[in-house]
Amino acid sequence: ETVLTQSPGTLSLSPGEGATLSCRASQSVSNSYLNWYQQKPGQPPRLLIYGTSSRATGIPDRFSGSGSGTDFTLTISRLEPEDFALYYCHQYGGSPPKHSFGQGTKLEIK
C-alpha cells in the first residue's frame, strides 16, 4: 500500500505570500496518478491539479504542481484570501492498485 505523507500539517502565511506544500509517497508514484484537491469547510473537495502538474478547469495560474517519483509539491505563488483551506494529495497505484490520500495540509491565515 502506498502511503502519502503531507507536510507541513499546518502552514500559517499571510495573503500575498507564497506557499509550498509537500506530498511524499512511500513508494514511487506515476506522474499520471498524482492529484491535488482543495477543501473548504462544509464543502466537498475540489480538483486543483491532476497528473502532477495540469491545472483543472477554472483553477487560477497561481496554483502549480510539480514532482516525480516519491516527492511532489503544490505551489501557490501569491496567496489570496480564498486560498486558505485544506489541501489533499491523492494517488492511484501500487500492487494491487488502489487509491489513497494524504492526511492533508491546513493553510491558515497568519
Add this chain to the structure above:
Amino acid sequence: QVQLVQSGAELKKPGASVKVSCRASGYTFTGYYMHWVRQAPGQGLEWMGQINPNSGETKYAQKFQGRVTLTRDTSISTAHMELTRLTSDDTAVYYCARDRIGDGLSWFDPWGQGTLVTVSS
C-alpha cells in the same frame, strides 16, 4: 453541467445498514467510474471503492471488503453505496466522485455534495 447529487443525511443505530445514493447528470453515466470516499469528523479522506457503471465491476478497499456494496441503476444514472454492520466509527460524510475510464489517467472530478451518516444509539 456535470453534477452529482447525493441523498440526504441519515441517522442509524449501531449494527444497522445504510444506503446512500448519488444521481449523476450532465454526462454519460456509463462512461466514467464512480468512486466513494468518506471523511470522518475533523479527519482526512478515505477511499472506499469504485464501480464501473457500464459493466457493474467493482473494486473495494481492503478495509471495507465484506461490509460495503456498490451498485448502480443505469436507467436513472444513479450509483448506490450500502454499508452494513455500522459502528460509531462509521460516522462520517460520504462522498461520491466521478473518475475517468480506460485512458491511463485518474482523478476525481466532480464530487457530490456529501451525505452525513451518523451512527448513534
